[in-house]
Amino acid sequence: MPKRRRGVSGDRKRPRQGPAAVLSGPQRPLLDPSPGPARSAGQCPTLPGPHHGPCVLQRAGDPVGFGGSGALGGNRCPLLGVPRMPGGGSGNVAASCSPGSAASSSRPDKGVSAMFELVTSEASYYKSLRLLVSHFMENERLKKILHPSEAHILFSNVLDVMAVSERFLLELERRMEENIVISDVCDIVHRYAAEHFSVYITYVSNQTYQERAYKQLLQEKAAFRELIAQLELDPKCRGLPLSSFLILPFQRITRLKLLVQNILKRVEERSEREGTALDAHKELELVVKACNEGVRKMSRTEQMISIQKKMEFKIKSVPIISHSRWLLKQGELQQMSGPKTSRTLRTKKLFREIYLFLFNDLLVISRQIPGDKYQVFDSAPRGLLRVEELEDQGQTLANVFILRLLENADDREATYMLKASSQSEMKRWMTSLAPNRRTKFVSFTSRLLDCPQVQCVHPYVAQQPDELTLDLADVLNTLEKTEDGWIFGERLHDQERGWFPSSMTEEILNPKIRSQNLKECFRVHKMDDPQRSQNKDRRKLGSRNRQ
Template sequence: GSLCISACLCKSVLYQEYRDTSKQQEIEQRRQRDNLSPADVTRAGLPESGVVSAPVLQLQLRNSARSLSLWQNLEAVQNSGLLEQLPQKEVIMQEAMFELVTSEASYYKSLEILETHFLRNPVLIHTLSQSDMHFLFSNIEEVMKASERFLMDLEHRIEESILISDVCDIVFHHAVEHFGVFISYVINQVYQEKNYRRILEGNQAFREAMASLENHPRVRGLSFTSFLILPFQRITRLKLLVQNILKKVEENSERESNAIKAHQQLEQIVKECNEGVRKMSRTEELISIEKTLEFKSKSVPIISHSRWLLKKGEVQLMAGPKSTRTMKSRKLYHPVFLFLFNNLLLVTKRSSGGDKFQVLDSCTRAMLRTEDLEDQGQLLANVFNLKLLENQEERPVSYMLKTSSMSDKLRWVCALTPNRRTRFMSTSAHQPDSPQVQCIQSYSSQEPDELSIEMADVLNLLERTDDGWMMGERLHDGERGWFPSRVVEEIQSKEVRVQNLREAFRIQQAQEGVGGGPQTGSRAGVKGGTTSPQYL
């Protein structure tokens, strides 16, 4: 049996292909369930709740896509008679564990290409200085060693018995002992991208060598950068694969406690990766903003470890009440530029040269209030009132602001006053059903208040605008932000929505049950940011 398993792992697809296929399948599976009315579900001989239909459907879908190998298709499994003896639940559990192993094999295969095809290529090495080599590849060799050790332990486990006993104990051990290398690699990624662009532009020999390497059939049309971002995508995906096991595992079993421990450990690593990346890019951003500010009266220190930018941009400030005579000659609005940080708002005016900003007023974020003026007719459609309860002169002041669009107004209001009620409730309120969407096309955030989302991500919908924007909270990590509505589909089936919430709640419970009190902070406000690496 073990031979055919090793063979099965060897012929695995590249990780990028596995990732796309499995995400596409998650979306297809949900679409199929969305189109099944409850009556169809019952007719199909499945329980009304639709709980079993998902995994069964998933297996059918995965069967039809040849690229992803299934545990139940292994010759050794089919010859063993296990499929007739095991309850369906256990088969599904075996598939979830097996996917963790096969996907690790394809990740390792992709890393090997990064190493042998790019990192060890004599022509490429010849075009780069020692420091540029390090900028580009950072500690990828340590990351590879970690994956190799991990994969060997997983393969040994599968070779012990075709009925997989557990994989999460192995995940936990490696996450504790060896996965720290991911953190330094991912934090370095911020520099990696910049340096790659710099080298491409300035080094012709490198550019030509890279072009010919990327055109080689061995890389199957995938770009060099798609290999560089593998480690972060993998560690995030690994967390989701463990979550997938956690959703299906029998309660209060040893497998459950291993899954919980593994999940917590991975959650911690992913969190440190994200925070490391954010910290680096946030500090750089604050320094560059501070250089452009000019304080007229009272100077406010901008750079601080606990501060980051949430949103910036131009809005129109409505001039105060004027007599009708001056009204005609004076413009009704003049532009101001807002810098909103997590704990401070600066109201500024752009200099005539356009590269400096004169600070007109400031206020701590906690002292801001917004008031919508949408009932006031078309003239004030994109207008809202911003109240500074205590401005830099320590007095209350009110600004009437006009934005360029409906969504821009809502995004400013949400960012300025995050505690106001959103149109739809957050899941943390645990109401039984609220709108959900699933991402069908990956999106990278362009603004600090946006959220980078990946194909197959499921989000609770918090806000939507008529001009094509939504604000959501991702179920698997509670991150919030805005994204264009064209990259998601609404989940129609109530059964699917309820199951998504139930599973998310189970994972949250598991986290809290083992790791102390509930997690605070993750829902405290809009997070996300332009520099977050591509997820999953």
């Protein structure tokens, strides 16, 4: 465990309390097992959970561990480093800075409450990390049960993550000590995201192996299973399992981005605070994307190895495994046998099953054979695929589309007439095989202005690679909709695209709310304008307007 710093430079004589003393009372990680209520459609869209993991984001309400004036124990408020106001109760400094207090309501908020939440939630998160390390990782009995390699996979670099969180929290606390009304915290967030938060990428990228190792240990080592169950019963864990603590770093890095978004919503436009908030948000966005990409890369590698083993080539073998290749969609379709113009064949058995593997740069066409194997008989680069929906579809040709390979495995053009099980399945295959190239280079702003919007009212976890995981209150643009209840949409805050059931969402009919959603989205993702660039050049790290 990293050595805690004590004290701050200056003329203060009292001893400095470290982050470990920030919270009193029961300990609890930031995992909220029950999803919070959806916000109104006019609010800024929530952030996604990881698309390939069990992470559950906590809503942007009261931070865990801070329940009002009684949350901070003792005669001093360790978080702020200043004594309480006389009289006790709700008249302490923390309450005066907290959301909804009388002191804060008497003047413009300017993002102070959102900054306060970022700091207090970091304190709660740090305390939960300390519990993970001291209660689980450093347990002497557990050390004897686990091989060092097993312990390394299970806990990864959590010590590095905790050390960064400790230093981060200390700097945030010092900033709060400088003035009762917080000046800014996003400059600190930006610097740490750029220079220190790579430890999160390392931790999160290990998630696939971590989950597998945890399941195997529970199944294969009775001593491990019994000890973990015993440790989880400790009141300090608040009834939460070890797995809830292990996903804390992934939760925190995504929630930090949400907290900075909340600050960005409250600060003045074109102000210095807006500039630092935008910088912090963009840097956090890079970290979150790198985390998600790390998770995907690990799972994709294993998936590609598994697919390669199942393939038998009837044609010239195509190397499947590549560092730059991943699976987009796979599944069974029916291929029409015979010429598509022959209407006499419609009364006969026209279709036979084929199985498609669509990668980001390659299409492989095969037939399933005994032994869970697939015999490959054609392939083509994804860039040389064209799709076409039939205009005149009778009952026999319902959900049929034409797939054209401009250059297949035999270096010639080939055409396939394929039938899907439903309209939505046909649309999904057509979208994946040949994305709409007319909108590929259209600006993000142009795509949004005339799109219908929906808001997630029920969480949804993607079941296939072309689907989109939804969190409560996510706001999306509807790009395509099928009659059997599926939507192809683009999420506003991260421009991620995918399919999802329309039953998980509600359409936003109010044009004012749609306009407000777009305004907030553009503000977060807008490019640096010349005025902001000039202000940024003049601004040096650490220089702030004091209030």
